Amino acid sequence: MNLVLASGSERRRQMLEAAGLNPVVAPVEVDERRIQGTVDAQVLHIAKQKAEAVGENHADSIVLVADTMLADPDDATLALGQPVDAQGALAMLLRLRGRRHRVWSASGLRVAGTWTFDMASAVVEFSSFDDDVLADLVHSGSWKGKAGAYDFAGxxxxxxxxVEGDEATVLGIPGRVLLALSGL
Known part of the structure; x- marks a missing residue:
């Protein structure tokens, strides 16, 4: 099986490799400005945009696209994506510190020319870590390229x-999709 990961996410590549897969990494670029609607609708919309960007490329391969966002703990309709800079990361981490939030991951899988989309959510809770930990998290740069400004596995x-759901969903690929891929 030839698997193409149409994402530049290092974490997604690592997840696939840990499942015994050796993906070809071929990221696609889409406009990820948030659309109106619920967070789950937004993340699915972006996954579908990524599938459209793949087009007919890699026609003889299985192709995986994915996107991850989380819902603001105060407004479940407000999506938190990837921060653009350290100040944005700090603001997100401050908002999430000591609280629970829902993480949404959507994926699209093209097999034999047909796309199938999936979505899952999980709930994560942050401890009330102190300001020194907060500063370390921001200065480490571990927030770069991560929805909500954090690397759950880092x-x-x-x-x-x-709190709820599976770790794979938090890391960027719905768990059942990862399981299905490992069975191909």
Whole structure:
């Protein structure tokens, strides 16, 4: 099986490799400005945009696209995506510190020319870490390219716990999609 990961996410590549897959990485670029609607609708919309951007490329391969966002803990309709700079990361981490939030991951899988989309959510809770930890998280740069400004399997790991759902969803690929891929 030839699998193409149409994403530049290092974490997604690592997840696929850990599942015994060896994806060809071929990121696509789309306008990820948020659309109106619920967070789940937004993340699915972006995954579908990525599928459109793939077009007919890699026709003889299985292709995976994905996107991840989280819902603001105060407004479940407000999406938190990737911060653009350290100040944005700081603002997101301050908003999430000591609280629970829902993470949404959507994916599209093209097999034999047909796209199938999936979506899952999980709930993560942050501890009430102190300002020194907050500063370390921002200065580490671990927030770069991460929805909500954190890497659940990295620097944020000791300060976050999974309350509901599966870790794969938080990391960027719905767990059942990862399981299906490993069975191909």
């Amino acid at each position: 620097a944020m790991g000791p300060h976050a716990s999974l």
